[in-house]
Amino acid sequence: MSRKDYRIIAEALRAAYIGGYCSMPAGHSAFTFIMIELATALKKDNSHFDWDKFHSAVFKGEDK
Numbered sequence: 001m002s003r004k005d006y007r008i009i010a011e012a013l014r015a016a017y018i019g020g021y022c023s024m025p026a027g028h029s030a031f032t033f034i035m036i037e038l039a040t041a042l043k044k045d046n047s048h049f050d051w052d053k054f055h056s057a058v059f060k061g062e063d064k
Contacts, residue, residue: 004045012041 016030016037035058043049 008041008045009038012038
């Protein structure tokens with residue numbers, strides 16, 4: 001991973017931290033909220049980012 005990648009992750013985690021539970025939709029866990037923030041940041045950085053593949057990798061361990 002590059003320094004840029006670490007910055008993207010740190011910024012997404014910070015956004016989740018600043019946003020906190022107050023802005024979290026009902027029924028979402030803190031983990032889901034953070035995952036969405038991270039995925040959003042990755043998509044901004046890479047237009048080819050694939051949410052479905054990311055979701056599968058997180059929840060099923062699949063990277064295909």
